[in-house]
Amino acid sequence: MIRSLLIANRGEIACRVIRTARRLGIRTIAVYSDADAGALHVRSADVAVRIGPPPARDSYLDGAALLAAAIETGAEAIHPGYGFLSENAGFAEAVRAAGLVWVGPPPAAIQAMGLKHEAKARMQAAGVPTTPGYLGEDQSEARLAAETAAIGFPVLIKAVAGGGGKGMRRVDAAAGFAEALAACRREAAAAFGDDRVLLEKYVSSPRHIEVQVFGDSHGGVVHLFERDCSLQRRHQKVIEEAPAPGMDAATRAALCDAAVRAARAVGYVGAGTVEFIADASEGLRADRIWFMEMNTRLQVEHPVTEAITGVDLVEWQLRIASGEALPCRQEDLAITGWALEARLYAEDPARDFLPSTGPLTHLRLGDPGRIDTGVAEGDSVSPYYDPMIAKLVAHGPDRETARLKLARALAESAVWPVRTNAGFLVAALNHPDFAAARLDTGLIAGLGAALLPPARPSEAALAAAARRLAAAPEPLGFRLNAPPVRDGWFRLDGAPLCLPVAAGGAGGTRALIAEHGQVWALEPWRVDGAGGGGAGDGAILAPMPGRIIAVAVRQGESVAKGQLLVTLEAMKMEHGLTAPFDGVVVELAATSGAQTREGQMLARIAAEPTP
Missing domain, CATH: 3.30.470.20 (ATP-grasp fold, B domain)
Incomplete structure (x- = not known):
């Protein structure tokens, strides 16, 4: 049995592997990026080694760094978990070449199944039934469009090296084919370094x-x-x-x-x-x-x-x-x-x-x-x-x-x-x-x-939380009613809310309301005339940290409600930001390839004046 194991992954799968390895008496070695220095998988392992900065390509996807960590710590084997390098035949080969045990299939099997078109051909030869489609080497848009028409709509465009839904689009008509193909290729290239695609008949039900x-x-x-x-x-x-x-x-x-x-x-x-x-x-x-x-x-x-x-x-x-x-x-x-x-x-x-x-x-x-x-x-x-x-x-x-x-x-x-x-x-x-x-x-x-879950808690849950906050040290804005009830002002997840409050509450600065898997925070709020920017002001903000991969408009351009403005790549997926109403792009701060932070303004749309 293997005596020491490096887990070349993070999060729950690393913890999962560590749990079984420990039961079997195997010494476990975790790896981590700077973002994971205090993570649970690091705390759970016998040994932990830093392998690089937060971006996965500079840490968890750095095969050389992982091999160096394994050799440095005396690991006998490497378990890749899933994702990251688990289906990378080159990394599996490098692990074996370094004299380590690869906890996974042979590199040849990974290679054979890694490219969808070649895998389907092998399965056909083995008598395994496969979905009708196109697996050819000709990747020109014209050939793919022609094959799509021959298969019949709807069809699926899928990344040859894909998985997890990345680099996949359903196309229902010829008019949307070119746009879907371009999006698949971009996503596939970013996720897998390979923009080739295959076509499959879309199956009903x-x-x-x-x-x-x-x-x-x-x-x-x-x-x-x-x-x-x-x-x-x-x-x-x-x-x-x-x-x-x-x-x-x-x-x-x-x-x-x-x-x-x-x-x-x-x-x-x-x-x-x-x-x-x-x-x-x-x-x-x-x-x-x-x-x-x-x-x-x-x-x-x-x-x-x-x-x-x-x-x-x-x-x-x-x-x-x-x-x-x-x-x-x-x-x-x-x-x-x-x-x-x-x-x-x-x-x-x-x-x-x-x-x-x-x-x-x-x-x-x-x-x-x-x-x-x-x-x-x-x-x-x-x-x-x-x-x-x-x-x-x-x-x-x-x-x-x-x-x-x-x-x-x-x-x-x-x-x-x-x-x-x-x-x-x-x-x-x-x-x-x-x-x-x-x-x-x-x-x-x-x-x-x-x-979709409800946007706010039940009235009973709100009332109970308000009672807990009624005697808060911060004064509540209220108007007197017939005692012992008053109207108190609160913030529910930051939004102002007026609730009837009975006197004699226990007091508090925040109450968490948990219902049906949802959680809201209710806090006392004094009405002081402060206000915030109104909704619908046309500001297009980055919803999360990410990278801009496409800017579809120019400053001064007229746009329609729902029109794609900017495409942001974050959490391994593409997110399209669209115009909230008809108008004109009066500001454009988004640049293709730029990194964004959450809340950063990327563009602003102004309504066109009525003639």
């Missing part, structure tokens, strides 16, 4: 179903059944579950057999996920499920598989990397119960899910049975990395029990002042369509605002 596979260096390959990851927002997984609802035994056998064939076709070793897309318009059928791609790493959603199988997948990774055979045979694996996982992110649903960064002053998570996290109360959410706070995982004898357990835990969660998607997750879990397993990847988009 699609469900995203994936199979966990595992191979060893002795020729053994098994599957650990399927997961359903259909609940997505903008191609990003939101809630995952295992097994897949509506999957009968015959369809499961065909699907899992195809996944094993896929793994064998590339000589796979270690943990991998074979992803399929299913046309669920008539239920799950083996002849309507097609291979999409293979992720040559552990997946974020692996805990639901662990829950239904009783297997520690990280332990399997470490044992197989140490040269051991698979711990059990296919016939020894079985499904027990049902598991669901929700990804709790630092993001604000009320602001189109923009990431929310800053200190986690108050962090209380409900208990669904298992929580994987990389932060603790008092830590901060950095603007440099993925804004995940935790994964909450519930397991029960059936889907309904697990669903209710997870919804309850999220509803009991309270995080402040960072915003989270907890309320959104509760609404999704409790929606009748999800409860009845009427799933497809467009469910969230179709429900739209119905899943």
Whole structure:
């Protein structure tokens, strides 16, 4: 067995690997950037090494720095977690060349599955069903447009080297093809250093179903059944579950057999996920499920598989990397119960899910049975990395029990002042369509605002919080009414609010109101005539730190409401900033390639005078 392990990653996955390694008696080595110097994964490891400044490309993606840290600390092996360098064949090769153990598949398998068009060709040769599309080398816009027309709309444009929804666009008509292609190429080049794309037929009523596979260096390959990851927002997984609802035994056998064939076709070793897309318009059928791609790493959603199988997948990774055979045979694996996982992110649903960064002053998570996290109360959410706070995982004898357990835990969660998607997750879990397993990847988009949490607490919760603040040392602005009630002025998350207050409160400077996973701060506020800039003044502000990648207008140009002005890249995604109303660009401070800070003014729109 490996005796010392460097985890070339951060956050919750680093903490997850450390937990299993410690149980196995393996010495753990964490790496960190300057932004993570006090992070939980650093505090949890036996040894920690600084590898560079905050930007991932200068620290967590710096293969040379990671190898140097491994050699300096005497590590025998490197575990890449997921993301970052986990699917980089060159890094895997460099680890092996340095005489270290790579906890992952062989570089050749990573290479074979890393490029989607080549992977699909291999799968076709292995008899694995694949989605209709175009995988050609001719990447000219004219050829891609012609192939799109031949496939028929709608189609998906996907980055050849992509993953996680990056470099992916749906196109419904020829008129939008060129713009979507350009956006895909930009995003793919920024995220993967490769702007090539492939085309796929867009499947109606699609469900995203994936199979966990595992191979060893002795020729053994098994599957650990399927997961359903259909609940997505903008191609990003939101809630995952295992097994897949509506999957009968015959369809499961065909699907899992195809996944094993896929793994064998590339000589796979270690943990991998074979992803399929299913046309669920008539239920799950083996002849309507097609291979999409293979992720040559552990997946974020692996805990639901662990829950239904009783297997520690990280332990399997470490044992197989140490040269051991698979711990059990296919016939020894079985499904027990049902598991669901929700990804709790630092993001604000009320602001189109923009990431929310800053200190986690108050962090209380409900208990669904298992929580994987990389932060603790008092830590901060950095603007440099993925804004995940935790994964909450519930397991029960059936889907309904697990669903209710997870919804309850999220509803009991309270995080402040960072915003989270907890309320959104509760609404999704409790929606009748999800409860009845009427799933497809467009469910969230179709429900739209119905899943957004309320903008303010209930009147009962507000009244209770106001009573707690009524005797605050700071004087409340009020007018006298019939005692013992008065009207007190407060700030609810900074916005002025007048509430009736009963006399005799305990007093306080702030009350946190937690309801259904949402948290609001209520504070006393004296009305002193101070005011702020009104909404709708035309100022276009950067919603978060990031980099400007495109400026679509010029100063003095007339623009229409909703017209794209500036494209900002932040948290690995593109965010388009649009005109709030018809008008003229009277100020333009945005420059392509420039870094921005949160709240920085990028442009200002003035309404055109009425003739």
